[in-house]
Amino acid sequence: MKQLSYLSALLVALLLPGQSVADVPSSFNAAKRIAEEQIYYDQDTSFYCGCQFDFEAGPNLDACGYEIRKQPRRASRIEWEHVMPAYDFGRQRQCWIDDGRDNCRRTDEVFRRAEADLHNLVPAIGEVNGDRSNMRFGMVNTPVHEYGACNVAVSFEERTFQPPPHRRGDIARTYWYMRDTYGIEISRQQQQLFTAWANQDPVDEWEQERNRRIAAVQGNANPYVGDVAIQQAAEPEPVRSAPAIPQRSSSAEFSCSTRKNCGAMATCEEALFHLNQCGNGRLDGDGDGVPCESICR
Structure with missing residues (x-):
């Protein structure tokens, strides 16, 4: 049934090659269901830690050497992480300034689309998702908190989250997509970091396949995935x-x-x-x- 849904969405996308406006899910909750059923239906590896998981049973922490930092309940489940957190694409909007995230959900169509955009959603261990919160990505100094064999580190003092090397390019390309699609500002310092990360961690086969699946379902692709010319154009001009x-x-x-x-x-x-x-x-x-x-x- 899941494969049929995917093929149907792919047929629609092929019949509408000129479609330029993304038909993103109607809400974050809807996006999570679609991501599970039509994008990650045959994937079982968490984004940051590389732990095998089942959407119902949660991650296999023992098998991947994950060590719980503080929150066993959240560590036992898979959550959908916004690579660019809602705070980053929301705080620049008037609805957020007026009354926060819930107000944006009620009153701002652009925010709702950004929050439900499948290109920005990845499955992550709940504790890691919670600890990252709206921290910026970067390289952390001490003191840091780690998660055993999971190759991430977080500094609550510096408000910085350090992802594993094999995900840094994915993160950079997602941020560029969100920047261009929703007019989000990225600091020059972060832009420089993301350019370095994208060069160090090029697009892999799953990132390309994920991009194709999302394009078939949502109607638009991330142009920075698999397009070297465009990726280089994303670098800031010194x-x-x-x-x-x-x-x-x-x-x-x-x-x-x-x-x-x-x-x-x-x-x-x-x-x-x-x-x-x-x-x-x-x-x-x-x-x-x-x-x-x-x-x-």
Whole structure:
């Protein structure tokens, strides 16, 4: 029955190749049902932690080495995570400023569409979804909280969530899609980080297949998935050319564990690593893509 629904949606999409307006689900609740039944019907791996799961039984935490931080009840279930949190696409709208998320759901059609957009929804272990909340993505310093073998880290002090390397490109491409579709502003610092992440984690087969399935159901695709030319166009245009990160083994000596300022940098290579790999935008005071200009000239 699920396969029939998917094929029917695909036929509609093929019959309407010129469709440009996404027919997103009518609500977040509807989107969750559609995502389970028509997008992830044959998928059983959680987005961040890579734990196998069943939508009814929840994730198999023992098998994937997940360690519960604090919330066993939420850790025992799968929840639908907004990659770009509702706070990010809602707080820039008047409905949110007036009276928050519930008000936007009642009064703002654009918000409802953004909240239910299938491109922005992924299955995640409930505890991780709850801990991430509306934190920004980035590289965290100490103190951090981790989840055993699940390769994510969260710093409540810094309000920063560090995703696993194999999901960082997916996150970047989702943010670009949401930015373009709903007019969401992304800071220059985050844009630089996402550009680096997209280059480090290119599109894989499941990301492409997921994009095709969503396009068949919802009527629009994420143009940053599988299109190298468009993906490169997403990079911010620097005022002047920034030196590339040297691709050599010495970068392995660097670490994001300590947040440094320019005075603590020994070389330009180290400064570039901390700007592009760790997301330390303070090193690029004028926003031209060149960190610590006293040593990166």
